[in-house]
Amino acid sequence: MLETLPQALVTGVLLGGLYAIIGIGMSLIFGIMKLTNIAHGDIMILSTFLTMFITQNLTGNPIIGLLLTIVIMMFFAVGIQKFLINKVITKGAEPALLVTFGLSIIISNALFLAFGANTQTIQSPLVSMNLIRTENVSVSMMYMVSFLVAVAVIVVLTLVMNKTSFGRAIRAASSDTVMSELLGVNTKRMYVFAMMLTVVTASIAGMLVGMTFPFYPTTGTQYLIIAFGVVVIGGMGSLPGTLVGGIILGLAQLVGANFIGPTYQQLIGFIVLLVILAIRPQGLLSKAVRK
Amino acid sequence: MSSVFNKIKDNVTEGVRENQEDAIKRGAGAGKRTILIWGIAIIVLVTVPTYAGDYVLNVMILMLLYMALGQMWNLLGGYAGLVSLGQQSFIGIGGYALAIVSQKYGLPALLAFGIAAGVSVVFALVISIPIFKMQGVYFTIGTWIVSECLALWFSTWAWANYAQGYNITITYQMTATHIYYVALAIGVGSLIVVFFILRSRLGLALMAMRDNESAAEVRGVELYRTKLKCFLISACVTGVAGAGIYLQQAFIQPTNAFGISWTVSMVFMVVIGGLGTVEGPIIGAVIYVVLRQVLYNFPGISMVILGIIAIAIILLAPKGIMGIFGRRVTIDIFSVRRK
Numbered sequence: 263m264l265e266t267l268p269q270a271l272v273t274g275v276l277l278g279g280l281y282a283i284i285g286i287g288m289s290l291i292f293g294i295m296k297l298t299n300i301a302h303g304d305i306m307i308l309s310t311f312l313t314m315f316i317t318q319n320l321t322g323n324p325i326i327g328l329l330l331t332i333v334i335m336m337f338f339a340v341g342i343q344k345f346l347i348n349k350v351i352t353k354g355a356e357p358a359l360l361v362t363f364g365l366s367i368i369i370s371n372a373l374f375l376a377f378g379a380n381t382q383t384i385q386s387p388l389v390s391m392n393l394i395r396t397e398n399v400s401v402s403m404m405y406m407v408s409f410l411v412a413v414a415v416i417v418v419l420t421l422v423m424n425k426t427s428f429g430r431a432i433r434a435a436s437s438d439t440v441m442s443e444l445l446g447v448n449t450k451r452m453y454v455f456a457m458m459l460t461v462v463t464a465s466i467a468g469m470l471v472g473m474t475f476p477f478y479p480t481t482g483t484q485y486l487i488i489a490f491g492v493v494v495i496g497g498m499g500s501l502p503g504t505l506v507g508g509i510i511l512g513l514a515q516l517v518g519a520n521f522i523g524p525t526y527q528q529l530i531g532f533i534v535l536l537v538i539l540a541i542r543p544q545g546l547l548s549k550a551v552r553k
Numbered sequence: 554m555s556s557v558f559n560k561i562k563d564n565v566t567e568g569v570r571e572n573q574e575d576a577i578k579r580g581a582g583a584g585k586r587t588i589l590i591w592g593i594a595i596i597v598l599v600t601v602p603t604y605a606g607d608y609v610l611n612v613m614i615l616m617l618l619y620m621a622l623g624q625m626w627n628l629l630g631g632y633a634g635l636v637s638l639g640q641q642s643f644i645g646i647g648g649y650a651l652a653i654v655s656q657k658y659g660l661p662a663l664l665a666f667g668i669a670a671g672v673s674v675v676f677a678l679v680i681s682i683p684i685f686k687m688q689g690v691y692f693t694i695g696t697w698i699v700s701e702c703l704a705l706w707f708s709t710w711a712w713a714n715y716a717q718g719y720n721i722t723i724t725y726q727m728t729a730t731h732i733y734y735v736a737l738a739i740g741v742g743s744l745i746v747v748f749f750i751l752r753s754r755l756g757l758a759l760m761a762m763r764d765n766e767s768a769a770e771v772r773g774v775e776l777y778r779t780k781l782k783c784f785l786i787s788a789c790v791t792g793v794a795g796a797g798i799y800l801q802q803a804f805i806q807p808t809n810a811f812g813i814s815w816t817v818s819m820v821f822m823v824v825i826g827g828l829g830t831v832e833g834p835i836i837g838a839v840i841y842v843v844l845r846q847v848l849y850n851f852p853g854i855s856m857v858i859l860g861i862i863a864i865a866i867i868l869l870a871p872k873g874i875m876g877i878f879g880r881r882v883t884i885d886i887f888s889v890r891r892k
Contacts, residue, residue: 367817367857537683
């Protein structure tokens with residue numbers, strides 16, 4: 263147990279990076295339009311399937327596959343945001359929540375129709391490579407790449423949000439809809455941009471997930487819960503919080519599995535999540551909201 | 554001058570009295586009509602097994618049980634403002650109560666329904682301690698995570714036969730008619746529960762909360778206790794309905810029993826029928842079960858169609874079918890709404 267602990271710690275932190283990038287999109291959507299996107303996991307898995315399909319049938323290179331996927335997913339994002347979510351976003355929390363709920367069912371079942379229930383993977387040479395390999399600890403190349411990509415995406419997004427006028431407009435739209443409309447910000451258009459940003463991160467996450475773990479049409483729900491967990495621990499709408507949330511969840515799962523047994527890995531993750539929620543209901547890094 | 558004034562006064566009071574009498578007459582008429590509708594409905598429902606075949610009976614069983622589930626989700630989401638995605642916790646608990654009591658220990662099924670109700674309430678009470686600290690969307694997520702924990706826990710629990718679950722063979726000793734009467738009792742029971750809640754002090758508090766939470770609190774409604782009562786009642790009935798559902802399904806297994814698709818169907822029914830109305834879940838359950846039976850022949854695509862219908866209804870009629878009805882005709886079978 264103790265001798266395997268360093269490995270659990272290393273893998274936990276690195277897996278946390280992957281979890282963080284899964285959760286970023288969810289955090290963005292919540293932070294900007296106060297919407298809990300139930301379809302987030304399925305949107306990510308949709309992009310995973312697209313990347314797999316394009317890579318296998320057209321390009322052979324997953325990076326080009328990812329770029330094409332991002333282009334397709336951006337059109338998809340504009341479609342669902344403009345014609346579905348924007349229509350109900352002003353009518354309170356439940357209708358928008360239910361629209362994403364409907365989307366989630368449609369996406370996962372459409373994937374099932376198109377690809378069948380079989381377990382799929384995206385082939386990648388990274389999976390079998392090790393960055394460091396010693397007696398006690400080995401660092402998988404795949405996990406390391408996921409972690410670094412996650413950090414890079416978070417840094418870039420934070421810079422975009424804080425330093426550019428586009429980011430300022432988005433933040434204005436999220437903090438005071440009426441005032442920013444008066445100052446000439448088209449909030450609904452900002453929501454469309456936010457959804458596009460979200461699917462970009464979801465596509466990147468989708469490719470990494472597809473390379474790291476096997477996936478099938480209904481895995482979306484599983485990743486939705488992970489995204490929830492990450493965002494809830496880190497605090498809804500806080501970008502650096504996502505990374506902290508991811509690492510805490512990853513560590514909780516792996517360290518718990520190390521001491522109690524691998525079958526309990528997910529269960530321990532969820533229990534830690536519930537405990538954190540009960541102690542700090544607004545998340546670790548988010549400021550308390552005054553009502 | 555004063556006589557003219559008195560005459561006008563008399564006329565006015567006369568008019569007021571006539572209006573009042575009219576209202577009383579209309580009220581009495583509505584009462585008679587309600588009793589009539591109820592009477593016919595009960596006679597039809599009780600006598601269904603005498604003239605309907607097994608297929609119709611099974612469809613009716615599903616409608617009644619799903620209606621009970623819808624009513625309970627509506628009680629939380631439509632009245633108490635607690636949007637839960639974790640009602641499947643109680644369906645699973647109810648189903649497992651039935652499986653373990655009847656299959657593992659060979660005890661009578663009736664006992665299982667009592668245990669389903671009891672365990673659901675106790676579990677809801679325990680889980681409410683952390684869950685009720687969360688608000689809004691965090692509550693929604695928290696309830697779901699609790700269900701996922703249960704699914705994972707039951708998959709690794711020897712006492713619940715791991716992920717294999719149980720075959721519930723007691724079902725084969727019963728006919729569809731037996732199960733139908735169980736479902737009828739649960740369905741009508743859930744209606745009666747909702748009806749009496751909404752007519753009681755608790756109901757008044759709920760409506761006040763639904764309309765304006767802060768104002769209700771200032772006026773002395775204890776938000777926490779009111780919500781907790783709703784949560785417990787809804788857990789209890791959902792648990793019993795869960796046992797009923799697995800009595801018909803005859804097979805239970807953790808990922809199915811604690812799966813999110815149960816709550817998906819509840820939300821679907823309530824939203825389609827009309828959130829925050831008693832009639833909504835009834836209409837929703839009928840539509841949902843009929844749709845599911847029709848789409849049964851198109852596996853795969855059926856869920857896609859359900860999703861599209863749900864989205865279309867939210868976009869076109871955000872208040873559901875009752876919302877469309879409510880504006881044009883006033884059918885008030887359940888006069889529980891205090892406007």
